Amino acid sequence: xxxxxxxxxxxxxxxxxxxxxxxxxxxxxxxxxxxxxxxxxxxxxxxxxxxxxxxxxxxxxxxxxxxxxxxxxxxxxxxxxxxxxxxxxxxxxxxxxxxxxxxxxxxxxxx
Amino acid sequence: xxxxxxxxxxxxxxxxxxxxxxxxxxxxxxxxxxxxxxxxxxxxxxxxxxxxxxxxxxxxxxxxxxxxxxxxxxxxxxxxxxxxxxxxxxxxxxxxxxxxxxxxxxxxxxxxxxxxxxx
Numbered sequence: 001x002x003x004x005x006x007x008x009x010x011x012x013x014x015x016x017x018x019x020x021x022x023x024x025x026x027x028x029x030x031x032x033x034x035x036x037x038x039x040x041x042x043x044x045x046x047x048x049x050x051x052x053x054x055x056x057x058x059x060x061x062x063x064x065x066x067x068x069x070x071x072x073x074x075x076x077x078x079x080x081x082x083x084x085x086x087x088x089x090x091x092x093x094x095x096x097x098x099x100x101x102x103x104x105x106x107x108x109x110x111x
Numbered sequence: 112x113x114x115x116x117x118x119x120x121x122x123x124x125x126x127x128x129x130x131x132x133x134x135x136x137x138x139x140x141x142x143x144x145x146x147x148x149x150x151x152x153x154x155x156x157x158x159x160x161x162x163x164x165x166x167x168x169x170x171x172x173x174x175x176x177x178x179x180x181x182x183x184x185x186x187x188x189x190x191x192x193x194x195x196x197x198x199x200x201x202x203x204x205x206x207x208x209x210x211x212x213x214x215x216x217x218x219x220x221x222x223x224x225x226x227x228x229x230x
Binding site: 031033035040041042043044045048050058059090092094096099100101102103104105 | 145147152153154155156157160201216217218219220221222223
């Protein structure tokens with residue numbers, strides 16, 4: 001089925017560990033985005049990508065790394081997880097003039 | 112820089128009553144505006160969008176919003192609330208393609224309004 005999927009849906013890890021959140025879309029959308037959602041802050045943009053091999057920082061990029069070698073995938077890596085990165089992470093995709101379509105999120109807890 | 116303010120983090124209405132969720136934006140030029148809805152443990156779904164065509168925008172599930180440039184507002188309304196409308200609602204702003212630069216497509220969200228519907 002066409003859509004955008006995130007994995008895992010839930011993840012618990014420890015501080016200092018590296019963790020990668022996966023995002024896959026089947027629409028061949030050019031744009032992809034990573035957000036984090038925290039109480040009192042709404043959704044904040046971490047990184048986005050306008051096409052394969054083109055990425056740029058959003059509002060809160062520190063501590064995160066992204067890559068986009070293929071149009072359909074946009075993984076987000078926390079190189080050394082910290083407790084402040086405990087959050088719900090959402091991936092989204094869109095075409096140039098279209099609305100963003102969101103995945104169901106990854107709930108990440110860092111102990 | 113663009114920003115969005117949603118007035119009221121919680122709104123409570125009775126079933127059948129008018130729903131009004133307030134959103135004001137700040138932007139140096141008229142932007143694109145969006146309303147999204149989020150149900151528990153799900154991602155965001157687009158309700159409606161304003162992209163500089165008609166100022167009154169109709170969306171899904173009976174919602175509509177009116178773009179008022181003079182008030183820099185984009186309030187969301189529904190004439191009669193249903194229990195299934197209970198969710199969190201987000202207003203968002205995006206630069207238009209004419210704005211130039213690399214910021215097109217990036218959304219800036221408000222902090223969200225939780226709508227509760229009482230029977």
